[in-house]
Structure formats: structure tokens, C-alpha cells
Amino acid sequence: MEKALSHITILDFSHLLQGPFATQLLADLGARVIKVERPGAGDLFRSMTFFNKWVGGSESPNFLAWNRNKRSLALDLKRPEAKETIFRMAAKADVVVQNFRPGVMNRLGYGYEDFRAVNPGIVYCSGSGYGEDGPYVTRPGQDMLVQGLSGVMAATGHADGPPVPVGSGFADQIGAMNMVYGILGALLWREKSGRGQEVKVNLLAGLMAHQMQEYVAALNFGQDFERPRSGIGHPGMDAPFGVYPTKDGWVTIAMSPFSKLVEALEAPHLMAFNDPAILYDQRDHIWEQIAAETRKYGRAELMERMLAVDIWCGEVRSHREAAEDPQVRHLGAITSYEHPVAGNVKTVSPAVTFSETPAAIDRPAPLVGEHSREILSEFGFSQDEVEKLVESGAVAQA
Template sequence: MTDTQSPAPAALAGIRILDFSHLLQGPFATQLLADMGADVIKIERPGKGDLFRSLTFRNKWVGGSESPNFLAWNRNKRSIALNLKSLEAKSIIMEMAKTADIVVQNFRPGVLKALGYGYEDFRAVNPRIIYCSGSGYGEDGPYVDRPGQDMLVQGLTGIMAATGQADAPPTPVGAGFSDQIGAMNMVYGILSALYWREKSGLGQEVKVNLLAGMLAHQNQEMVMALNFNEDFKRPRSGIGHPGMDAPFGTYPTQDGWVTIAMSPYRTLVGVLGNDDLLVYDDPEKLFAQRDEIWRKLAAETGKWTSAALMEALLEADIWCGEVKSHLQAAEDPQVRHMELVTSYEHPRAGTVKVIAPPVRLSETPPTIRKPAPLVGQHTREILREYGFAEEQVNSWLASGVAYADEARE
């Protein structure tokens, strides 16, 4: 699917983004916009690029050289590598800003501004520009100098204390959840600002932070805690939420695990075939004795295979599902039906398997047109587009103001 063009128009075609972001939050946001057709120009450090290019899981590299972390969040972008501390690089970027629509960055507060790339700097050359900043804890306050990393924010906002079992340590979510929520909020803010600009002709500054995002996305838990002045208490069993009663949770089978959500308890007991469990069929008991009930239900589900239990539960209209690993999820029949696993060709990594864009539009579908770029892969191409003379471009490349992966140009 590399460098192919969809016959359908792209929803954000003609929108140009100057992307200073790195790691996960900002790059995921700009990838979502790029999938919808925006021209995302990723501005990277000469030679080194985005920090995620050098970080990976278990020291595994796709194609022997490329970070899966970077490949996950940077498709459909072009890379230009510039030395941001150079005055000449600043003149290049401000020339680009004159026709850009959006700037995205997630450096620590004040870092880009100190280099001359704050909102006011961009607005001075383009009043229509939308400048989106992502941070860990906002732009000021007692935590402004703290590192705003995903797991740290999970710990601060209650989700870690509410996840897992009571006798276990607080449990982080098994993905970069805070960062991904932050990315979604970036897109939400940027698209809102774009719509306002269509009516007013004016750009604006958008600020997103992980702390606020994680609290907002736990609103039902926060409303419960705040209004009853009582924290949730984690169960000691496989109950799936600290505020829920039995049978809500995960249950063992002979060959795996299944999940059971909000379902009539009496109906579930009927499927499992042990009427002795009906003694717990009371709303107060189902919460107060939920750990005990879970253990007894688990003893019954453990007599079934996952497939047989799923068939019986679905037949009884019980809300249930299998528990699958990432590789098993990729082979799930519904995942395959929706073609949610796809791939692109990368100049170094070869075929890279990825997850397809999650949003579908009937008239302007998102597409994967480009692989994640190499550092400075498009430096010369982008500078040419902005009308800089070849001699000038060569001079910048020679002096280190700019950097290009010439082998891939």
C-alpha cells in the first residue's frame, strides 16, 4: 500500500502540518491526520531524528534496523531534518510556516518557545496558523518541570490504583494509554480549531495535556468518587472493574479465559448448571461477596473449553467474549473481515505489518500512502517545493543546517 493514491478524495487534502513532535502523543495525532490526507512534514534532528527511532521493545528491530515504535506512529509523513538552533533553519521553517495550516509539538513547556518556535513566532508570519502543544501536566504549575511520561500520568490519575487485583501492586494499562488519549485530544482540538478558522479566518493555540486527558476519560469513575467521597476498592479476584459486582470479570476455562460483562446472574448460573450458586442472586450480595462469587463461578467455567462456553453463553444472550493475545487478536475472524491488519513497504525494513486506520468515511476514506520516513528522507524534496534554489539547498546540506538521507532521495 506504499505511495498508492486512492481514487477517492482525501478529507484533509490541502492541509499542511509542520510536525515537531516526537515519541508517541504528537506523532500518533499527526499520523491520524495524515491518514485523512494531510501533508505532514516531520521536522527532525539531523541524523538522529525522533527519539523513538532509537527505542524498541526487547531489542527487536523490524528488518534488522527500524524501530517498531517509530514505524507504528509515523506513516504517511515526510521527513525534513534541520538544526533548530541554526538561524538559517529558523528562516527556512518560518518560510514554510507562511503556507502551513497547523504546527504540532510535544516538547516540554517552553523548550520550542526558547528556540524561537512558539505560537507567537508562527502567528507573526501566519495569523491563520493553528498551533497545538501537548504536554504532561500543562504549561505551568507545580509539576511543569516533571517528565510527562505515560505510566507516570496513569499513576497520578487513579487508573493504576483502580486496575488489577487488591493483593497485587497498582497495575498500569498494557499500552501507552495516556499518550494515546492525549493524541486523540490533540486531533479533537485541531479539527475544532480548523472548523472555527473556516468561519472566522483566524488561527488559534490549542493546548492538550496528559493529566487532564486521563482524568476526563475516567469521568464516570471520578464522578462516582467525588460525589460519594469514596474511592473504589479493587477486588481480590478477576472482577473486571473496581466498581462492579459479580459476575462482571474474566473467568478461566480449560484452555484459556473468557470475559463476562453485565449479564443476568440467574441466567448465567443456569448455563453453568449449578443451582447452588443461586443463593447469591441478590444485588447486595453480588457486590459485597463478589470475590467469593467469582471463585465459585470460576470453578464452574473451568470445566468448559472456551469455545463450548462461548457457544452456550451466546445462546443464552450472555454478554461475553474470548480473551486473546495480540497475535490471536490479529487472526480474529471479525478483525480479518474488517481488514484491520494491513501492511506497507519500507525502504529498509521491507514489508511492515500495521493496523489500518480505525475510522471509515464513505466519500473520503483514509489511506496508507507512504511508509514511515527515514530521517531527512524528504529534505531536498520539501526545500525544492518551497522554491529554494538547488545551490542554496546544497549549501545548507554541506554546512549541517539541513540533513538528507541522500541514498533514499
């Protein structure tokens, strides 16, 4: 079927998570994404993994996660032949994406002005940790570091423990979404104006923007959030909002009438706390009192009791448990694809549904330089030209 972005060609110089997730989202919608990688080593994520294990014995789950539906062109960007090749391709491309440290692409001769000189309609999107200049410009812009700087880490965890980072690359993934948002906006404007532009995204500003309600409260009330000592689920919320133990696992309880929770737990003594001021001021003590009651039930039984009286609640699941959840199965949120080395790779499906131009996984994550010859041929390079580039070392083929 036709895909929404099948007319868009992206030169993707990005690595690790932020940029690659952004271009994967666009590739899922049909964009022709050409991943420009270092010959041999490729994207740094190819050498990183979890659990000290490799999918299929050699492939990184980190790389496989963010690079499906792309093709790889292995090119030594420091060679003059590579620069000529890139700008010949850029004349036909729509978007450039990069997330090197600020200044790196400019020093190599691949900055926005360099691309605009050969293609005034190019959309050039840069991702960084803290922006392109300023006092932190030389700092490494890594996800956990940005979580610490932005406030989200200080607001997560228990008062008697350390600040807690989110258990996934939250800042990078927000940054990726902002890249997609910026690129699509620039492409729409180009349709009207005929002109490209430069789009800049940074992790710090992005993560702060996604804590909008926390910043509005803290700045306007002149009061910082204080982490609770208990399992209260947000530093600004009162009881019962939080995570609670059962005989065989954990459940979450969100905004719900306190009297309904008392009914579900069959614990009338808890009604003594049913006052908005008390529910906040004594939230840690109340959490402990509620937890003493939830521990009496198995997770399934407690969920049934709470749902029966319309409590906002849910199970706490591990990643593998979540993959088997009946609603996850119904949504088709877990899928797989075949990789030439890793074999069958289980992954998460595209999350957005389109009635006319559905997203799909058409290609596995590529090997380094797997498509070098194919890509250059499509951009009008003759077979002799391609072979000369390979022989010179500017281009590599898997």
C-alpha cells in the same frame, strides 16, 4: 481518491508517541505532514524498541507504528538558517504540532507567537504531560507516570497486588486523540473567522476526562474505588463482571442476568447469590465460585453455551491471536506496507471509515531526512538554496 484533509499542511515537531500518533491520524486523512527531525538521530523513538528486536534488522516498531504517511525533513533547529527555513515554510502551513517539555520551543524561538507573527492563521498545538505551568511543570510527563497520578492505575489490578498500569500507552494515545480533536476544531473555527489559535493538550487532564464516570461516582459519593481481590473487571462493579479461567484460556463476562449465567454453567447452586447486594458485597467469593465452574469448560465450548443464552461475553486473546480473529479479518483491521529498509511491515489499519474521503496508508514511516530536498523544493526553495542549506549543515538528507 480525494482525502478529507488533503488541503492541510502540518509542520510536525513532535516525538515519541502523543504528537506522532496525532499527526499520523491526520496524515491518514490526507494531511501533508512534514516531520521535522534532528539530523542523524531523528525522533527519539527511532532508538527504542520492544523485545530488543528491530524490524528488518534496524527499524524500531515504536517509530514505525506512529509515523506512516509522513515525510521527514532533517533540520538543525538551533541554526539560524534553519529558523529562516522554518518560518518561510510556516507562511504556507496550516498547523504546527509539538510535544517538547513546556518552554523548550519558546526558548528556541519556535513558540506560538513566533509562528503567528508570520502566519496569523496558523493553528499551533502543544502537548505536554501536566500543562504549561504549575507545580509539576518541570516533571517528566511520561505515560505510566500519568496513569499513576490520574487514578486509573489505582483502580486496576487485584487488591492483594500492586496497582497495574494499562498494557499500552493509554495516556499518550488519549492525548493524541485530544490533539486531533483540538486541531480539527481550530481549523473549523478558522474557516469561519480567518484566524488561527493556540491549542494546548496535556496527558493528565486528558486521562482524567476519560475516567469521567469514575470521578463522578467517587467525588459525589465521597468514596474511592477499591480493587477487588479476584478477577472482577472493574473496581466499581459487582459479580459476575470480570475475567474467568477455562481449560485452555480466559473469557470475559460483562453485565448479564445472573440467572442466565447460572443456566449456561449448569450450576443451580449459584442462584443462592442472585441478589444485587450480595453480588457486590461478596463479589470476590462469587468470582471464585463462578471460576470453579468455568474451569470445567474449554474456551470455545463455554463461549458457545453463554452466547446461546445471550450472555455478554468474549474471549481473551493475545495480540497475535487478535490479529487472526474472524471479525478482525472481516474489518480488514490488520494491513501492511513496504518500507525501504524494514521490508514488509505489518500494522493496524486506520480505524475510521469515510464514504467519500477514505483514509489510507500511502507512505511508509520515513527515514531521517528522507524527503528534505523534496519538501523544501515544494515550499519554493531553489535547488541552489537547498544545496547551500545542506552544505551548511542546517539541513540533512537521507
